[in-house]
Amino acid sequence: MKMIEIAPSMLSADFGNLDRDVEMVNRSEASWMHLDVMDGVFVPNISYGFPVIKAIGRNARKPLDAHLMIVNPQNYVNQVRDCGVDLMTVHQEACPHLHRVVQQIKDAGMKAGVALNPATPTMMLDDILPELDLVLIMSVNPGFGGQKFIDLALPKVRRMRGLIDSLGLATRIEVDGGVNMQTGKLLADAGADILVAGSFVFGADDPEATIASLKQL
């Protein structure tokens, strides 16, 4: 059976002890570091930007998975790449010229991902799917850590899994928001490849062990 991969969301890290939390993820069984960039326009919150991503990247020994919750992400592709990001994910809802942005990301030497808000149907990616390294299915409305899992993400993951498999693609499915042991199990069964987990990991007494348990789902 394929093992699920875990991408801890650094949004829930302690920014006063950032190096300590980056080291915890380095030691853990996580496969990625998930970095949430919010602009206060596309989502109703502001998180952090390039200087923080660079600071995390300096000590990270896991590849960086950047989730851009911003308008006009096409204007920042090279800056994201220069921060050492491996995989850049933009929102379908933020990109009227999604195909062009995906090409820009790949031309910059990164893997390309596209995220879908809970109310955006998977169908929106039907045509561009063969171009994508990753689809990020949001299981909360983006903007905040610690929100409750939205159940309609599950049929979306199943539908996306079916489509990817029927086309024989290697595109990965990542799910983000409200992941814990219960929702993580449902997502793994539905066909997710990568689970993002923020508050569940960093709020745990033993974050490293929590990552290991999620990986066993």
Ligand code: DX5
């Ligand atoms: C939400 C972010 C998530 C967030 C997840 O907009 O995209 O990555 O950090 O946090 P939890 O796991 O606490 O729902």
Ligand code: ZN
């Ligand atoms: Zn995210």
